Amino acid sequence: MNLTLLTAISPIDGRYFKSTQSLRYIFSEFSFFKYRLKVEILWFKKILKMYKIIKIQKIEKTDVLFIDNILKNFTIKDAMYIKSIEKKTNHDVKALEYFLKYKFSTSKKLSSMSEFIHFGCTSEDINNIAYALMIKDSLNRVIVPFWSEIIGVLKKYSIEYKNSSMLSMTHGQPATPSTMGKEFLNFYYRMKRQFFKLKKIKILAKFNGTTGNYNAYVAAYPKINWHIISEEFIKSLNLVSNPCTTQIEPHDYIAEIFGCISLFNNILIDFNRDIWGYISMNYFTQISIDQEVGSSVMPHKINPIDFENSEGNLGLSNALMNHMINKLPISRWQRDLSDSTVLRNIGVALSYSVIAYHSILCGIKKLKINNIQLLKNLNDNWSVLSEAIQTVMRKYNIKDSYEQLKKLTRGKKISQIDIYNFISNLNIPEIEKKRLKNITPANYIGLSVQIIEKETK
Known part of the structure; x- marks a missing residue:
């Protein structure tokens, strides 16, 4: 059976393919290889800059261009070649190293320096930085722009509905009136707090060897201050160095980020449910789209499906993120692999959020406030x-x-x-x-x- 949108097991790659396309360029396995390749190449270039201390040849601009083009021209065919190596090594990062050595083999000078690929590294030095860059890019390119748009829409309707008086419902019973604008404002304010909180969380990375002590580096070049070299390298990637780790960066910052996103999503679930209720009370009507149907048997229906879709997908996203919040900061002794398969699902967790964000924005655009019904409910109470x-x-x-x-x-x-x-x-x-x-x-x-x-x- 050929893989198509209809044969994909996950709706992320099937039904919601278009909604999650922006994350596919960050979290697919192809992209993961590319991020790791970037780290390997940048570390190799960092080593080359230390040629006088390390006592290796100084390379020319043409050699640097050759190295850069390996990343720039990285293709699916290259990724498939790495996968073919991985079948033998049963280790993806080692397969990536061998791929780079293969690429260097076509250059006499670089071939003679190929042992400085992955020099002193454990695979986690490469992986944790790749994930940090992936998370950074997903936040900057996808999550933060979505949050900005959602918060902006809530602000807009806070102002637009500021004079639309409404009967409040506490415990589901008539209560002191508010305005629809003020109710939108409540969510706007809560989400804005999480927005600023998310932007303040530092994305950490480590580059310090197998148990976090630069052992291999010191063994090879004991007079070099590898701690400073590591900090410089991580800073050059616009990440923050974590100086105290085991073999792995402990992922606390990922838990912090997911905690913030999960809370934002919970606030959005609360909003979805409130709007769903207001639609059922006829406080809002929904714009009818001619070709759409709301029921296979009841022609009159316009269901609040966008808000329901958003709620469901936010729940899925939070379930995955809350597992990661609990799992990722825990590792037996200096390292175990239980985090590895979990980390590979970061894109899945964020994808469900992105699907939900698409839905909520679509749903809000269909709303039309019903001031007549709002006033009727007030006058009845x-x-x-x-x-x-x-x-x-x-x-x-x-x-x-x-x-x-x-x-x-x-x-x-x-x-x-x-x-x-x-x-x-x-x-x-x-x-x-x-x-x-x-x-x-x-x-x-x-x-x-x-x-x-x-x-x-």
């Missing part, structure tokens, strides 16, 4: 003003203020006339009675508008 009335009564030290409003409103259908009659009989100044009578469920929104204006400047 005058009892929510009991909070305001009993608080003003407390201001004038009226005994049992809360209890009086409880007796009037709890579990009862209260009209505007009932509220007005109650206010008229209060022993408070007439100016306060007039002010209370001017409060309606639609305008009892506190400082929601001002909060929106302040936080979206």
Whole structure:
């Protein structure tokens, strides 16, 4: 059976192929080989710059160009050749080393220096930096831009809906009104916090040999300060050096990043569920697309499928990331391989998030606020003003203020006339009675508008 979008086991490579294409250029096995090849080549070039100390030939610009072109012109055919070597070595990084030696064999000068490929390295020196670069690129190119777009959309609708009063629901019951803009703002503010938190997390890397002590390097060249060389190399890749490791970089920073993404996703799940509920309450209608159907048997339906799709995929993403958060920082003694297969699924975890981000942005664009329904729900629930009335009564030290409003409103259908009659009989100044009578469920929104204006400047 040929591999097509319809025969792929994972929906990431099938149904959602287009949505995850941006990550495919970072986390596919081909890309993983290319990132590792980049690290190997850059380390080799770093060694070459130390030619006087190491006592090797100085190479010419044409040799550097030859080396750079190995990476620049890396193809699927090259990756397949590495895989053929791996079948014999049963070790992917060693196969990559042999591939580079094969490439160098066509250059007399470089062939004589091929033993300095992968010099002093353990495979994890190469892998951990490759993963760090992959994660860095996925954040900068994919995740952060998606977050920026989602946060920007929430900010936009916070402002657009700032005067759209709505009946709040606490415990699923009518409660003190808010505005739809303020409810969007709540999510905007929460997601923005995670956005800034994510950007502050340092992406770490190590390049210090088999148990983190530069043993092999020191054995070969004891007078070189390999710690400084390692720091310079890692810094040149715009990563942060982790000086204290075993054979592996302990992956704590990955757990921190995934913790931040997972929390962002949970906030987005909360948003999805709220919007889903508002659609069911008719606070929002959804724009109808002629060719779409909502049910195979019920022609009238427009289902909130984008928000449901987003919620489901965010759950899958978080399940994988939460496993990685718990697993990756743990390694038996100086190294075990249980992290290796988990790390290969970083792209899978992020892919489910990206699918969800696509869906949420698509879903929001279909929403149309229903101010008529919002106002109807408010006018059907005058009892929510009991909070305001009993608080003003407390201001004038009226005994049992809360209890009086409880007796009037709890579990009862209260009209505007009932509220007005109650206010008229209060022993408070007439100016306060007039002010209370001017409060309606639609305008009892506190400082929601001002909060929106302040936080979206």
